[in-house]
Amino acid sequence: MTFDLTPEQDQLRDAVRALGRRYGHSYFVAKAKSGEHTTELWAEAGRLGYLGVNIPTEYGGGGGGITDLAIVCEELAAAGCPLLLLVVSPAIAATVLNRHGTEEQRKRHLPGLADGSQKIVFAITEPEAGSNFHRLGTVARRDGDGWLLSGRKCYISGVDEAGHVLVVARTEDSSTGKLKPALFLVPTDAAGLTRSKLDMEIVSPENQFLLYLDDVRLPADALLGESLDAGLPALFAGLNPERITVAAMGAGTGRYAIERASEYTATRKVWGGRTIGSHQGVSHPLAHAAVQVELARLMIQKAATLYDAGRDLEAGVAGNMAKYAAGEAAALAVDTAVQVLGGAGMTTEYGVATLLGAVRAGRIAPVSREMILNFVAQHVLGQDKSY
């Protein structure tokens, strides 16, 4: 195992860091508070090829792996721009399409995902099913050559910015018993698809939605893949990229918070000539958070390396652990940063409390810390399934 990035990955890291810093956290917050999106940043990142780093070159991407996309996620977050749609569109949707879509679907969608002109969001969560996707109630019924989709989805990110939603449904003949999922590419303007925006306590330019699918009529080629058998592997194909990139976003956010806090505590003086950072009650919590973030980064690197080497099962364990570690570390880092900044920590100007909601959500979504612990208990420790 090597701890070094390739020279190209080093260059990518530097270039994405520079891009992120040109926009910065104040840009991200201003967009969130005015109800706008980070359109300029997304478009520039797309033009520079950063959104398609993991997409094969024949579809307009950079031909790299999830290590490269994790670098993009981490560095933009470390610059104060944690973009959740990187996890949804290039990580989940592009991977699923590339690995299990038809050639026609790849040609139609991947170039737009690579240059950022298109986004595809992902809808699995449902009000009744929650963490238990075996209970999914969104049903796909045959309609001539095509399909009719009905159901409800919740907390779906970025529907207002996307051309398509990748909807996870179950076919009518599997509406009871074991889930046989089927994935559909549903245009966001499809007749019968409506949405309502959820009010979330997260300062973010990206929004979450309730989706209602009321007999949404779809052509045969809206089904992802060559046949219904593509559904289950396609669903699993998105999991590792999702875990790894969301972990990278958490690690970047943790780094951002620790950097803001360290700058402050290294200069702020309230007791004679000493900086507050000279007091161990201030510096140790920051140092502890820095250790946790660095440990999470190490696990992200392991997970991404295993994934890019095609070792999906091992990447699954490492990716879940990385996601858990980064979620906890990001929450700790932001909370610690707020604390050591004192009153300044709660201001918008210092730009750390603005991340409290996002890092809190990172312990719940896209997979909760409890479901990861269930996975580790069962698959690593050999315990009986508890649910």
Ligand SMILES: Cc1cc2nc3c(=O)[nH]c(=O)nc-3n(C[C@H](O)[C@H](O)[C@H](O)COP(=O)(O)OP(=O)(O)OC[C@H]3O[C@@H](n4cnc5c(N)ncnc54)[C@H](O)[C@@H]3O)c2cc1C
């Ligand atoms: C900001 C944000 C963005 C999101 N974006 C998307 C998106 O784009 N697409 C999408 O499909 N979904 C999205 N989600 C949904 C997210 O994936 C779910 O919220 C998450 O999977 C948890 O599901 P739930 O909210 O239904 O919680 P529930 O399943 O109701 O669980 C509630 C609590 O109980 C715990 N729990 C449940 N079952 C068990 C068990 N067996 N053992 C131990 N603990 C358990 C959970 O860990 C959790 O703490 C988003 C959520 C948020 C907050």
